[in-house]
Amino acid sequence: MSDLVLVIGNKAYSSWSLRPWLFLKHSRIPFSEVHVSLDGAHAKENLQRHSPSGKVPVLRDGALTVWDSFAICQYLTEKYPQTLGWPKEAAARATAYSVAAEMHSGFLNLRREMPMNCRAESLHVTLSEDARKEVARVKQIWRDCRTAFGGKLGSKRPWLFGEFGVADAFYAPVALRFKTYGIELDPVEQAYADAILSLPEIRSWIDAAKQETEGSDPFSVGVPAK
Ligand SMILES: N[C@@H](CCC(=O)N[C@@H](CS)C(=O)NCC(=O)O)C(=O)O
Incomplete structure (x- = not known):
């Protein structure tokens, strides 16, 4: 049995938790999950018990604690070089x-105005100018990486840099947000x-999010699109 334990928040909302979870699952690295709700009277206290920063995700590997999605993914690529997390x-x-x-440190407007909500479908929000610029920047990153690296001649793989890696795990929650909020995409971006x-791991994350009972009303942000 693996010593790895990933502490994550609500699957419906915790986009930072999804990133290392997806990387672990897709890389077939065995681990167990501990769930800490981000809602409720004792949420802060529970988070502090698991995490030095008071935030999830957190990875425990035996006696070692690694926190922050970027540090966790970096640690995993070093411990499991066969994962090809970086090109x-x-x-x-x-x-x-x-x-x-750039994803880890930026896109604050996009993240605030289009929060991940795996239980909701077809929401509509009116984005600020800054958020619209960030949406355009994400799309540009996807197109540029697919053109320059991922979609190079002969490659049948759909990922940003050929093999599925940390960069794909970092942009996965944005693909979910674009779907939920009906962001229009060109054919390269849509593919x-x-x-x-369509990753089986993403389907199973969404299914689990839909089973969660705690949390706010799925339509508390945005309104269902007509
Ligand atoms: N930079 C951190 C951000 C982690 C983060 O903000 N996690 C949220 C859940 S998605 C959290 O724990 N929020 C609880 C809080 O701030 O009290 C990372 O990349 O892991």
């Missing part, structure tokens, strides 16, 4: 670091989003 080729790898880091959305 082998230096320029592709540098670009993969850049786009994953990438569809590849993410």
Whole structure:
């Protein structure tokens, strides 16, 4: 039995939890899950018990605790080099670091105005100018990476850099948000989003999110699109 334990938040809402969870599942690395609800009177206290930062995700590997989605994925790529979490080729790898880091540190408007909600479908929000620029930037990243690296001649793989990697795990919650909020995509962007959305691991995350009973009304943000 693996010593790895991933502490995650509500599957409906916790986009940061989804990233290392997806990377672990897709890489077939055995681990167990501990769920901490992000809602309720004792949420903060429970989070603090599991996490030095008071936030999820957190990975426990025996006595070691690793927190923050980026650090967890980096730790996993080092511990399990067979996962090919980062591309082998230096320029592709540098670009993969850049786009994953850009997601990790940016897109605050997009994240605030289009929160991940795996239980909701067809929501409509009126995005601010800043959020619209961030949506356009995500789409540009997907197109650029697919053109320059992922979709190179001969590659049948749908991912940003060839093999599924950390960068794909970092953009997976955005593909879910684009679907939930009905963001229009061009064919290249849509093909990438569809590849993410049809992963069996993503289907199983969404199914589990729909079974969760705790949390707010799924339509508390945005309104169902007509
Ligand atoms: N930079 C962190 C962000 C983690 C984060 O904000 N997690 C949210 C859940 S998606 C959380 O724990 N929120 C609880 C809180 O802030 O009290 C990461 O990449 O893991």
